[in-house]
Amino acid sequence: MNSHTVKAFDNDIGRLRGLISQMGGLAEDAIARAMQALARSDLDLAEQVRADDKRIDALEAEVERLAVQIIALRAPMAVDLREVVAALKIAGLVERIGDYAKNIAKRVPMIESEHRIEPISILPAMGRMAGDMVRAVLDAFAARDFAAAMRVVESDTALDDFYDSIFRTLVTYMVENPRTISQVAHLLFVAKNLERIGDHATNVAEMVYFAATGTQMADRDRGGEQEQ
Amino acid sequence: MNSHTVKAFDNDIGRLRGLISQMGGLAEDAIARAMQALARSDLDLAEQVRADDKRIDALEAEVERLAVQIIALRAPMAVDLREVVAALKIAGLVERIGDYAKNIAKRVPMIESEHRIEPISILPAMGRMAGDMVRAVLDAFAARDFAAAMRVVESDTALDDFYDSIFRTLVTYMVENPRTISQVAHLLFVAKNLERIGDHATNVAEMVYFAATGTQMADRDRGGEQEQ
Numbered sequence: 407m408n409s410h411t412v413k414a415f416d417n418d419i420g421r422l423r424g425l426i427s428q429m430g431g432l433a434e435d436a437i438a439r440a441m442q443a444l445a446r447s448d449l450d451l452a453e454q455v456r457a458d459d460k461r462i463d464a465l466e467a468e469v470e471r472l473a474v475q476i477i478a479l480r481a482p483m484a485v486d487l488r489e490v491v492a493a494l495k496i497a498g499l500v501e502r503i504g505d506y507a508k509n510i511a512k513r514v515p516m517i518e519s520e521h522r523i524e525p526i527s528i529l530p531a532m533g534r535m536a537g538d539m540v541r542a543v544l545d546a547f548a549a550r551d552f553a554a555a556m557r558v559v560e561s562d563t564a565l566d567d568f569y570d571s572i573f574r575t576l577v578t579y580m581v582e583n584p585r586t587i588s589q590v591a592h593l594l595f596v597a598k599n600l601e602r603i604g605d606h607a608t609n610v611a612e613m614v615y616f617a618a619t620g621t622q623m624a625d626r627d628r629g630g631e632q633e634q
Numbered sequence: 635m636n637s638h639t640v641k642a643f644d645n646d647i648g649r650l651r652g653l654i655s656q657m658g659g660l661a662e663d664a665i666a667r668a669m670q671a672l673a674r675s676d677l678d679l680a681e682q683v684r685a686d687d688k689r690i691d692a693l694e695a696e697v698e699r700l701a702v703q704i705i706a707l708r709a710p711m712a713v714d715l716r717e718v719v720a721a722l723k724i725a726g727l728v729e730r731i732g733d734y735a736k737n738i739a740k741r742v743p744m745i746e747s748e749h750r751i752e753p754i755s756i757l758p759a760m761g762r763m764a765g766d767m768v769r770a771v772l773d774a775f776a777a778r779d780f781a782a783a784m785r786v787v788e789s790d791t792a793l794d795d796f797y798d799s800i801f802r803t804l805v806t807y808m809v810e811n812p813r814t815i816s817q818v819a820h821l822l823f824v825a826k827n828l829e830r831i832g833d834h835a836t837n838v839a840e841m842v843y844f845a846a847t848g849t850q851m852a853d854r855d856r857g858g859e860q861e862q
Contacts, residue, residue, distance in 0.1 A: 474719060477702060478709040491702060498726065577819055581812045588805045594819055595826065 415486060418476045422469060422493045423548070429465045429500045430544035432458070434537055436507035437603065441533035443514050444596065445526065452514035455507060462504035469497035485620070492617035496547065499606045499613070503540060506599040506606070513592045523586050525572075525579050529596060532568050536600040539565065539607040546611065552618040555611040559623065565604035572597045643714060646704045650697060650721045651776070657693045657728045658772035660686070662765055664735035665831065669761035671742050672824065673754065680742035683735060690732035697725035713848070720845035724775065727834045727841070731768060734827040734834070741820045751814045753800075753807050757824060760796050764828040767793065767835040774839065780846040783839040787851065793832035800825045 436455050443452035473494040476482065482490060517526070539558055546554035576594050580587045615623050664683050671680035701722040704710065710718060745754070767786055774782035804822055808815045843851050 470719070474705060474715065477705045478715070481706040481709070487702065487706070491698070573819070577816045580808060580815050580819075584809045584812055587808050587815070591801070591805055591808075591819070591822055594822065598823065 411480065415476070415480050415482060418472065418480070419486075419489060419493075422472055422476070422490070425465055425469050425472070426493060426497055426500065427544060427548055429462055429469070429497060429504070430540065430547070432462050432465070433500050433504045433507065434540045434544070436462070436504055437510075437533060437537040437540065437600075440507045440510040440514075441530050441537075443511055444517065445530050447514065447518045447522075449515055449518070452511040455511035459504050459508040462501055466497045466501040470494065473497075488620060489617050492613045496610050496613050499610045500544075503603050503606050506603045510596050510599050513596055517589050517592045517596075519589060521586070523579075523583075523589050523593070525576055525590065525593060528572060528575065529593065529600070532565070532572060532597060532600050535565050535568060536603040536607070539604050543607045543610045543614065547614045550614070550618050552615045555614040555618075556623070558611040559608050562604045562608045565601060569597055569601040639708065643704070643708050643710065646700065646708070647714075647717060647721075650700055650704070650718070653693055653697050653700070654721060654725055654728065655772060655776055657690055657697070657725060657732070658768065658775070660690050660693070661728050661732045661735065662768045662772070664690070664732055665738075665761060665765040665768065665828075668735045668738040668742075669758050669765075671739055672745065673758050675742065675746045675750075677743055677746070680739040683739035687732050687736040690729055694725045694729040698722065701725075716848060717845050720841045724838050724841050727838045728772075731831050731834050734831045738824050738827050741824055745817050745820045747817060749814070751807075751811075751817050751821070753804055753818065753821060756800060756803065757821065757828075760793070760800060760825060760828050763793050763796060764831040764835070767832050771835045771838045771842065775842045778842070778846050780843045783842040783846075784851070786839040787836050790832045790836045793829060797825055797829040 436458060439451055440455045442448065443455060473490050476490050477487070480486075517523070539561055542561070543555060543558045546552070546558060573594065576590050576597070580590050583590075612623050615621075664686065667679055668683045670676065671683060701718050704718050705715070708714075745751070767789055770789070771783060771786045774780070774786060801822065804818050804825070808818050811818075840851050843849075
């Protein structure tokens with residue numbers, strides 16, 4: 407590439423990364439608002455989270471168009487190609503994180519009832535943990551910080567343990583309060599969605615690591631993937 | 635493109651499509667075997683389904699490498715680019731269908747117990763329905779038959795209704811048999827995985843339609859997506 411082409415490529419990559427950071431901000435926000443809607447039985451907020459997911463989808467489509475255009479026009483090699491492909495995959499993962507937040511929002515009307523079920527109160531802490539992972543991995547992406555990405559992967563174990571504990575708590579609660587089983591079953595899915603958000607943040611971390619180092623993180627069989 | 639380039643491109647596309655058909659066959663097989671493992675509490679078969687998922691993952695990685703290479707080397711335009719991008723996305727969707735089958739297989743050891751729980755007997759029919767959708771959509775892809783793809787999208791409603799019915803059945807069973815709640819909770823996730831397989835087959839159908847016609851199917855808010 408000549409210096410003009412290099413500069414054009416850098417601009418393209420900058421735009422790609424900017425779009426992904428935007429997506430990440432929206433996804434993190436969607437998790438926080440979905441959990442808030444759940445905790446407060448706020449149907450309007452839940453509906454808004456669902457509607458706003460379209461913005462994340464639109465950004466992903468933009469990333470895809472731009473990435474394909476970069477590959478076709480600039481035919482980047484090695485490190486540069488790796489960066490474009492990583493960006494494309496990260497956008498796909500963040501879009502799915504947004505979907506999980508949307509799915510949580512969709513459960514809010516199903517869980518609402520006159521009798522507030524108790525175990526709902528343990529889910530926000532898990533939601534914060536998942537949201538923190540998403541923020542941390544997008545910071546690692548923005549800073550191209552592969553050590554920070556590795557820490558995100560490690561933190562997924564704590565989220566998996568949290569999920570296992572919530573699963574047991576919810577099952578016990580169902581056994582003791584059979585009238586609430588239908589609602590609590592929806593909470594099981596909410597907890598599972600949060601656990602999957604952690605898995606996807608982990609996958610993003612692996613792509614950040616790959617883009618930065620050119621090698622895959624060691625192949626691990628993850629707790630969360632084990633369970634679901 | 636000159637005629638040599640056209641022929642090379644056609645060969646590339648042929649390879650891409652061949653890899654995806656292979657992936658589809660493995661995914662369809664994984665669903666059938668996971669459901670068999672579940673129905674018979676066959677832990678060995680379940681373990682095999684988990685292990686075999688790596689083959690689907692490897693094929694997806696190959697599709698990705700080949701697609702990026704085609705875009706970079708041949709810089710295809712319009713219809714041709716659309717076909718490559720569709721293939722890339724379809725491979726991603728089929729890989730996720732394989733993951734859902736693997737997730738079902740992972741539940742088998744958690745559900746096993748001395749007391750066989752009854753509702754397990756309704757799940758194989760749902761598994762067949764989901765597997766049929768996967769086969770139908772890959773046939774539509776192989777034949778570039780967008781009308782067949784549309785029929786797959788329509789059939790997803792039946793799978794969603796099946797899921798809703800199973801959800802209610804499982805909740806009722808839990809209420810009446812509190813001792814089985816923990817196992818039946820795993821069955822809820824199995825049913826949800828099958829419902830998600832239907833959503834992904836639907837997404838594949840949409841990509842087949844898009845590759846064939848250049849337009850998106852009308853934007854619909856799908857039942858299954860509604861629920862989870």
